[in-house]
Amino acid sequence: MQKTAFPLGATLRYLAIALYVLFALFPIYWLIKIAVTPDRLIYTEGTQIWPSTFTLDNFVSVLFLTDFLVYFKNSMIVSLGTAFFTTLVATAAGYAFSRFHFRGKAIIIALMLITQMFPLLMIIAPIYKIMAGLRLLDSLTGLIIVYTAFNVPFATFLMQGFFDGIPKDLEEAAMIDGCTRFTALRKVIFPLTLPGLAATLGFIFTAAWSELLFALMLINSDDKMTFPVGLKTFVSKFAVDWGQMMAAGTLALIPSCLFFILIQRFLVKGLTAGAVKG
Amino acid sequence: MTAITLNSINKRFGPVHVLKDISLEFNKGEFVVLVGPSGCGKSTLLRMIAGLEPVSAGDMIFGDTRVNDLEPRDRDIAMVFQSYALYPHMDVERNLGFSLELRKRAAAEKKERTSHAAGILGLDKLLDRFPRALSGGQRQRVAMGRAIVRDPQIFLFDEPLSNLDAALRIEMRIEIAKLHRRLGTTMVYVTHDQVEAMTLADRIVVMNAGQVEQVGTPLDLYSNPANLFVAGFLGSPKMNFVAYDDPALNLPSALTNPSAQTYGIRPEHIKVTAPDKNAHLVGTIDVVERLGSDTIFYINHGADKPFVVRVPGIDRTAIGEKIGCQFQPEDLHLFDQDGQAISEHKNG
Amino acid sequence: MTMAQTSSSGNGRGRPLKRFQWLIEPYLYLSPAIILIALVMLVPLVVGVSYAFQAIDLLDPFTTGWVGLANFEKLWADRLFWKALTNTFWWTLGSLFFQFFLGLGLALLLNKPFAGRGLVQGLVFLPWAVPAFLSGLNWAWLFNPIIGPIPHWLAAMGIMEKPQNILANPDLALWGPIVANIWFGIPFFAITLLAALQSIPRDLYEAAAIDGASLWQSFIKITVPFLAPTIAITVMLRTIWIANFADLIYIMTGGGPANSTHIISSYIFTTAFRRLDFGYASTLAIALLVLLLAYAMLILKMRKHLVKGI
Incomplete structure (x- = not known):
């Protein structure tokens, strides 16, 4: 048998992997790079891979001189709220889809699929009017309600996949052992879906953290703005202070990336379980 | 006294009629095995007894209480699942004691009953393990232990041994038989394995296509099968069936019956003789299986299926040789054109 | 005996309730989802459809009411709509093609x-977690010739004469958001396809290898047929999402320069919001919906065909 330290195939594979990593990380790197570049060097050293001097001034001014912390807090409230309520509602619905056969199931699934199909922008105007009627315009609660509804269908299918991966025997055994269906869900099934719950929470958090257009439409006062909307105002307000914007962007990246890194393994697993079935 | 009465039980899944008018009575303390090919409805019936499937029509009665509308937890039953259904996030001790935990029993009682069950099944040293760290046989024991801790009125088993390898299966089979003798609880056991049915059961219920084919003690079913299905299902190797007009068949008129369409004879009830005119059937050996304890001949007599003969011990007759077969009249099973047994010259 | 009778008559009364419970129980779990989706999505959808036949212009509050098909006539004559439609096609196709093949790779x-591998997987999936508005801004930067590196690289490679901002060039501007979208969307395909790949039984490959299949043959004969149903459904969902995804364009070009980069969804947003x-x-939304529905039907038909093929 021939033994080479780096056979051609393996070398190419590692090269390809390295390219993917580079492509994925370079824009994020650039974001951080500009954030730590002193203002006076932004244009002169704009295209250099690393600035000659390094500064945290942009972070300091973003944190203390702008409304960044307000936006950040609002986004946290909205994203956590959305993630929590979506997961709660989707867990119940996913459980029903996974464990019951009932009349009307096909119709409900079809309706949920339709919600994934039409341009959400189509309902932006009616939602604006409805929210105005409910006096939920310019309110974080209104935003949480809307985001929760948007994310429930996908989260439901995700949770259904996780439930499908748990044998039905387990809760039947629990029901014979003395559980009601609900205690079986709480004591036996729920602990086993924790990874799935984590994945769904993280996925929805990230989605809510990113949403821009509905937030633009439904929020207009400064103290209610979520992060994307607030950042958008940086462009006009500060005559595009790039360094600050990128510093704010870097900070905004932290929660969603953290969440995502934690959950992405569960996500692949959850989808695998579902894929085996379908 | 009857433990379970099934009164015209029916089950429909939408348009599919899975169980048709099942009426049975199981006695208290009895070990009943439901046996049949896969898809015959035996597991569905067991799940209905457990309360996991609703009854479409008919009465399910435990003792003198109608339980159709009782939740599984209120039926005082325990069930051992094919997959064992151990709770993966609980250790063995908590798995065993979970039913008592749910009933909020005192810790001391829980401890006592758990260790009692663990003692019976030899699980004492495994109490702090999690199911993923157990072997197949150990998981099986935990599943049974969980049922024992419950001390239920009725034990239900849903193909509990089918995930075990052959040796372990025999071991656990004996274990279950001992358990039944020790506890004396009514047990209902579902399997598709006729050996399990024959060895464990006080009474066997043979099911096919959603209906009960025959109910009786193992030996009763073996000696007097009511129809072709039961005759062919129980016994290994299977009973031979020969059409009345098979040219290879040469029965003296004393043994024949004008309404018999099919003759059945078990492989172990055949005597090998010379292929002369005294032989009841003549054919050529196609395949021989020598098991040491027995020798099994597959004989080609011109029909689609080979005629199987089992003789005890080692028989050196070789492939290609022509042999004759002889049967005792009382071992011959006769079936009419509907496949029902004709029992006139039998003593059962 | 008396006892038995009482209990059985008691159960007789309980029976309809039990039936009822079996019917109702799944809906207890489903009702929050159903109510929420109906109120926030389905009702507005119906209302939204009705808007298309009305004049509802908040800047022109005096002409309101039902206008029949007037809006659709306007649509037919709207050059910007046709431009946006063409852009939608290229935007979706361009993004999808590269997202899919790079994601599959x-x-x-x-x-x-x-x-x-664990670390690499975490890193390459990261773009999916970057909020769209942020990646839009970020890529707008990368394309900026004063502070971004890409124009300089392109110039250095001789692809561009001198460093220019492609986002300012009406002929090329759409490719800016497309590149950003590719970057953003590769992880989605990679995650779903990886999940599907991991559910292909190993022994199939082993059997194929024993039968003498080359790597390429087992890819074509096993991997592709197994992935096909997942591919069909993911491609369909992604097409719809991409076609509806206006954020990147809105952030990076705002539809400009000179309305050259509007896709229908960004045009919808501008029309509604601005x-x-x-x-x-x-x-506009109905036009897009009809196109997407037709597309989804086509893919679902094809998927049925593919699934049968296995």
């Missing part, structure tokens, strides 16, 4: 174990 690479012409925005 990544999934295949990640499907084989190597040292540091011009507050809800009636016409709904008309």
Whole structure:
């Protein structure tokens, strides 16, 4: 048998992997790079891979001189709220889809699929009017309600996949052992879906953290703005202070990336379980 | 006294009629095995007894209480699942004691009953393990232990041994038989394995296509099968069936019956003789299986299926040789054109 | 005996309740989802459809009411709509093509174990977690010739004469958001395809290898047929999402320069949000919905065919 330290195939594979990593990380790197570049060097050293001097001034001014912390807090409230309520509602619905056969199931699934199909922008105007009627315009609660509804269908299918991966025997055994269906869900099934719950929470958090257009439409006062909307105002307000914007962007990246890194393994697993079935 | 009465039980899944008018009575303390090919409805019936499937029509009665509308937890039953259904996030001790935990029993009682069950099944040293760290046989024991801790009125088993390898299966089979003798609880056991049915059961219920084919003690079913299905299902190797007009068949008129369409004879009830005119059937050996304890001949007599003969011990007759077969009249099973047994010259 | 009778008559009364419970129980779990989706999505959808036949222009509050098909006639004559439609096509196709093939490549690479795979998987999936508005801004930067590196690289490679901002060039500007979208969307395909790859039974490959199949043959004969149903459904969902995904374009070009980069969804948003012409925005949305539905039907038909093929 021939033994080479780096056979051609393996070398190419590692090269390809390295390219993917580079492509994925370079824009994020650039974001951080500009954030730590002193203002006076932004244009002169704009295209250099690393600035000659390094500064945290942009972070300091973003944190203390702008409304960044307000936006950040609002986004946290909205994203956590959305993630929590979506997961709660989707867990119940996913459980029903996974464990019951009932009349009307096909119709409900079809309706949920339709919600994934039409341009959400189509309902932006009616939602604006409805929210105005409910006096939920310019309110974080209104935003949480809307985001929760948007994310429930996908989260439901995700949770259904996780439930499908748990044998039905387990809760039947629990029901014979003395559980009601609900205690079986709480004591036996729920602990086993924790990874799935984590994945769904993280996925929805990230989605809510990113949403821009509905937030633009439904929020207009400064103290209610979520992060994307607030950042958008940086462009006009500060005559595009790039360094600050990128510093704010870097900070905004932290929660969603953290969440995502934690959950992405569960996500692949959850989808695998579902894929085996379908 | 009857433990379970099934009164015209029916089950429909939408348009599919899975169980048709099942009426049975199981006695208290009895070990009943439901046996049949896969898809015959035996597991569905067991799940209905457990309360996991609703009854479409008919009465399910435990003792003198109608339980159709009782939740599984209120039926005082325990069930051992094919997959064992151990709770993966609980250790063995908590798995065993979970039913008592749910009933909020005192810790001391829980401890006592758990260790009692663990003692019976030899699980004492495994109490702090999690199911993923157990072997197949150990998981099986935990599943049974969980049922024992419950001390239920009725034990239900849903193909509990089918995930075990052959040796372990025999071991656990004996274990279950001992358990039944020790506890004396009514047990209902579902399997598709006729050996399990024959060895464990006080009474066997043979099911096919959603209906009960025959109910009786193992030996009763073996000696007097009511129809072709039961005759062919129980016994290994299977009973031979020969059409009345098979040219290879040469029965003296004393043994024949004008309404018999099919003759059945078990492989172990055949005597090998010379292929002369005294032989009841003549054919050529196609395949021989020598098991040491027995020798099994597959004989080609011109029909689609080979005629199987089992003789005890080692028989050196070789492939290609022509042999004759002889049967005792009382071992011959006769079936009419509907496949029902004709029992006139039998003593059962 | 008396006892038995009482209990059985008691159960007789309980029976309809039990039936009822079996019917009702799943809906207890489903009702929050159903109510929420109905109120926030389905009702507005119906209302939205009705807007297309009305004049609802918040900037012009005096002409309101039902206008029949007037909005659709306007749509037919709207040159910007046709431009946006063409752009939608290229935007969706361009994004999807590269997202899919690069995502498939990544999934295949990640499907084989190597040292540091867990870390690599976390890193390459990261773009999916970057909020769209942020990646839009970020890529707008990368394309900016004063502070971004890409124009300089392109110039250095001789692809561009001198460093220019492609986002300012009406002929090329759409490719800016497309590149950003590719970057953003590769992880989605990689995740779903990786999940599908991991559910293909190993022994199939082993059997194929024993039968003498080359790597390429087992890819074509086993991997592709197994992935096909997942591919069909993911491609369909992604097409719809991409076609509806206006954020990147809105952030990076705002539809400009000279309205050259509007896709229908960004045009809808501008019409609703900037011009507050809800009636016409709904008309545009219906046009997009009809196109997407037709597309989804086609894919679902094809998927049925594919699934049968296995």
